[in-house]
Amino acid sequence: MTGLGAYVERFETNNRRRAGRAVAALAIGTPVAAVGVALVVLADQGGTLGPAMMFPGMIIGAGLGLALLGVTLACQTITRRGETFTLYEAGFVHTKAKTSTEVPWTAIETVVDHTKQNVLAKAFGGDVGCLVRLTGGRKVVVNGFTDGADLLTLRIFEATAPRTSPS
Structure with a gap:
């Protein structure tokens, strides 16, 4: 009382929904960031690192942001059972x-x-x-x-x- x-x-x-969203954010964010890194490596092969790097940088940032959100949601899923x-x-x-x-x-x-x-x-x-x-x-x-x-x-x-x- x-x-x-x-x-x-x-x-x-609804912790199950939070866990599902954590997995989705990690599953999408990690490969997106990897694609961005691959674009940076390919662009660097040509020897030009300037404004052309803005797009791969945005892709890396979006992917890492989504992956970080996934990690945060995963931690909340564990600590807020x-x-x-x-x-x-x-x-x-x-x-x-x-x-x-x-x-x-x-x-x-x-x-x-x-x-x-x-x-x-x-x-x-x-x-x-x-x-x-x-x-x-x-x-x-x-x-x-x-x-x-x-x-x-x-x-x-x-x-x-x-x-x-x-x-």
């Missing part, structure tokens, strides 16, 4: 990897919206983004991999709006 009042709703994070958010009248409980933290509304210092509205963000869980900073310095992140994340973030914003809105 928590000291957060009556139970409202439970939101589970069993992640759930249980909403109560006076706060929520964040559970991940068999560890639960009670977050009363009064313990929230700020809430920041990191939502992005593009295809890449939607594909990789950034279509909903909410960073909750607690008074003790801890941070809790809600993203698009949590089923019903838009409703959960709305409830968090509504509950903390009078105290956390920027002046």
